[in-house]
Amino acid sequence: NLMLDVKQIRQQFPIYDHNPKLVYLDTAASSLKPKNVIDVVDHYYSKLGVNVHRGVYGLSYEATDLYEAARTTVARFLNAKFEEIVFTRGTTASLNLVASSYQKQLKPGDEIITSELEHHSSVLPWMQVAKNTGATLVYVPLNSEGRITVEAFKSVLTDNTKVVALTYVSNVMGYITPIKEIIDLAHQKSAIVVVDAAQAAPHMKIDVTALNADFLAFSGHKILGPTGIGVLYGKKHLLNKMEPTEFGGDMVDQVELSGATWKDTPYRFEAGTPIISGAIGLGRAIEFIESIGFDEIHAHVHALHQYTLEKLKSVEGITVYNPTSETGIITFNVDYVHPHDAASIFDQNQVCLRAGHHCAQLITKWLKQLATLRATFYIYNDYEDADRFVESVKEAVRFFKAF
Ligand code: PMP
Numbered sequence: 001n002l003m004l005d006v007k008q009i010r011q012q013f014p015i016y017d018h019n020p021k022l023v024y025l026d027t028a029a030s031s032l033k034p035k036n037v038i039d040v041v042d043h044y045y046s047k048l049g050v051n052v053h054r055g056v057y058g059l060s061y062e063a064t065d066l067y068e069a070a071r072t073t074v075a076r077f078l079n080a081k082f083e084e085i086v087f088t089r090g091t092t093a094s095l096n097l098v099a100s101s102y103q104k105q106l107k108p109g110d111e112i113i114t115s116e117l118e119h120h121s122s123v124l125p126w127m128q129v130a131k132n133t134g135a136t137l138v139y140v141p142l143n144s145e146g147r148i149t150v151e152a153f154k155s156v157l158t159d160n161t162k163v164v165a166l167t168y169v170s171n172v173m174g175y176i177t178p179i180k181e182i183i184d185l186a187h188q189k190s191a192i193v194v195v196d197a198a199q200a201a202p203h204m205k206i207d208v209t210a211l212n213a214d215f216l217a218f219s220g221h222k223i224l225g226p227t228g229i230g231v232l233y234g235k236k237h238l239l240n241k242m243e244p245t246e247f248g249g250d251m252v253d254q255v256e257l258s259g260a261t262w263k264d265t266p267y268r269f270e271a272g273t274p275i276i277s278g279a280i281g282l283g284r285a286i287e288f289i290e291s292i293g294f295d296e297i298h299a300h301v302h303a304l305h306q307y308t309l310e311k312l313k314s315v316e317g318i319t320v321y322n323p324t325s326e327t328g329i330i331t332f333n334v335d336y337v338h339p340h341d342a343a344s345i346f347d348q349n350q351v352c353l354r355a356g357h358h359c360a361q362l363i364t365k366w367l368k369q370l371a372t373l374r375a376t377f378y379i380y381n382d383y384e385d386a387d388r389f390v391e392s393v394k395e396a397v398r399f400f401k402a403f
Contacts, residue, residue, distance in 0.1 A: 003299040004292065006382040013380055014038065023351040023385045027378040028171050028199060028329060028358075030221045033285075040284040041226055044277045052276055053250055067276050070283030071266070077286045078216070079207040080233050086266040087279050090230035091198040092121040094217030095165070097232055097269060098194050099125030101242040102163065108134030110162040113191075115140045115148050116362040117170045117177075122196040123362065126165050135162070145324060146173050146366060150181045161191040168200035168216075172363045172374065173322040174329030176200070183212050192238065198222055202378065203301070203327045205294045208233050220278060225285035229278025232269070239265035246271040297379055301328035304377040308386045315390070317397040321367050328377040331367075334393070337400045339373045345396040346373075351389055 010016045012034045015024075024032060044066065052064040074085045088094045106112075112126045112135055123137075130137045138161075141152045148166065164186045168179050183193045192214040197206055201218035208216055213233070220229035234242070244251055244262055248271040253261040262268040289297070305328040312320060312332075320332040334342045339355035346353055354374040357364040364372060375389055 002303055002382060003296050004379055006380060009292075009380050012036070016380070019350070021350050023349070023388050024380065025351060025353045025375040025377065025385065025389060027202065027222070028374065028376040029354050030227070031202060031224050031378060032380060033226070034224055034288050036288060037225060037281045037284045041277045041281045044280050051273055063276060066280045066283075067274065070279040073283040073286050074231055077206075077290070078231075078233055079209045081236060083265050084208075084233055084236050084239065086232040086234065086239070086269045087274055088217075088230045088232050088269075089228055089275065090219040090221070091119075091196060091217045092219075092230075094215075094230050094232035095121050095194065095196060096125045097245055098215050098217075098234070098242075099129050099165075100245045102192075103129040103133050104243065106133040106135045106162055109160060110135040111138050111158060111160040112136070112163040112165065113138050113140060113153070113156055113161055113186075114165045115167070116142055116366050117146065117148060117173065117175070118165070118167050118360065118362065119171050119196060119198065120359045120361070121198075122165055122167055122194075126163065136160075140166070142366065145175075146170075146322070146363065147175050148177045148182075150178050150185070153182050154185060157185055157189060157191075159189060161186065161189050164191050164193040165196070166193070167196040167198075168206075169197075169203065169327050170329075170360075170363065171199045172329070172331050172358050172360045172372070174199075174325030174327040174331075174376075175322070176204075176326050179213070180211050183214075187212065199327065202289070203294070203297065214238055220282040220285060223282075223285055224288055225282035226278045229275045229282050231282075234265070236265060239269070242269075244268045244271065248272045250274075292379060300379060301377045304328060304381055304383070304386055305330070307383060308375075308377075308390060311386070311390045312393065315393055315397060317401065318393060321369075321372065330375045331372050332375075332393075333369060333372055334396050334400060337396065339371045341400070342373060342396045345399060346389075346392050349388060349392045349395070351392045353389075 013032050048063045050059045052067045071085045075082045138156050186193045195213045195216040197218045202223045216233040221227040251271040343355035
């Protein structure tokens with residue numbers, strides 16, 4: 001039996017009212033949104049709709065309170081301090097902010113460690129930084145399964161390592177990186193560690209204090225929250241040392257003809273009118289996830305994952321690239337069929353999954369593929385979804401065999 005009562009959960013996701021036959025297996029790209037998140041966003045627009053931090057009237061105080069309460073919720077969620085939570089547009093914006101700002105501290109000869117498992121938003125900002133500063137980008141060699149191991153990390157860590165930018169959970173393989181050990185080792189060399197937690201946040205408890213992470217980023221839309229909102233966690237002393245990358249209203253302390261000074265973190269990084277409804281929605285999404293519980297989410301996803309893998313074993317003509325994934329991601333191909341062609345069969349059956357390189361060309365190339373198919377499970381999926389997925393896989397194999 002499954003850990004979660006999917007029928008009851010789906011009642012809280014209005015999309016199922018409109019698409020009762022939907023088999024949604026693309027949570028790694030973006031999760032579905034529960035009613036209470038939609039409602040709180042609606043509440044902001046219907047009942048408040050005003051700016052934060054500015055107005056000296058009741059509505060603005062109320063909007064400000066909700067916006068800052070969301071920051072408190074995120075801080076609690078990550079076990080961080082309030083000032084260490086910067087609201088951004090998403091993981092991509094968070095990781096770019098760190099890279100653009102941090103590059104002033106790098107010089108030729110410095111080394112930045114990253115990996116072929118990274119999403120483009122974790123590797124490309126540092127590729128640019130390397131180009132701009134003369135620092136060197138170094139890739140952790142992946143093991144035969146495509147994992148980052150502590151041993152492999154040690155083999156590239158040197159006295160010149162200044163930055164380590166790694167994913168906590170891979171969006172293609174679903175592997176969990178041994179990030180705590182890596183952070184400890186990096187700190188012995190006084191390097192900072194930037195963690196891409198976009199795929200970790202929906203699946204596991206993240207404790208930035210226990211991890212001792214320097215920076216960590218995730219997106220609202222992958223954890224049941226709105227699009228357009230994300231988080232950058234950073235240690236307070238590091239954030240206060242970093243120059244903002246955007247300048248304008250609300251981030252400034254004093255402005256003179258001769259120059260300006262910045263507010264302390266987090267406000268120095270939130271120039272302009274912030275993503276008010278997004279932040280409020282994200283706060284509510286986190287409360288929703290916490291009300292379910294990460295142990296329960298893990299058990300639920302794990303059961304669906306194991307069940308599906310077992311069924312796929314008997315399907316000839318497919319390759320699964322990551323049978324040992326810990327987070328319920330199945331990345332596979334129908335042999336000799338381009339995933340975009342295969343995806344048309346899934347689409348006909350209302351099975352939503354991802355086809356492509358998943359914004360992670362390096363690992364797709366490592367797999368020696370042009371592209372792959374990816375199915376991911378979450379709290380609103382059940383065995384029927386898994387069965388319909390497996391049936392579609394079989395149908396795709398049968399259909400393309402005919403050619
Ligand atoms: N990192 C990982 C591991 C991801 O899966 C994603 C989203 N696919 C991102 C970063 C980027 O997130 P966003 O598009 O929300 O900025």
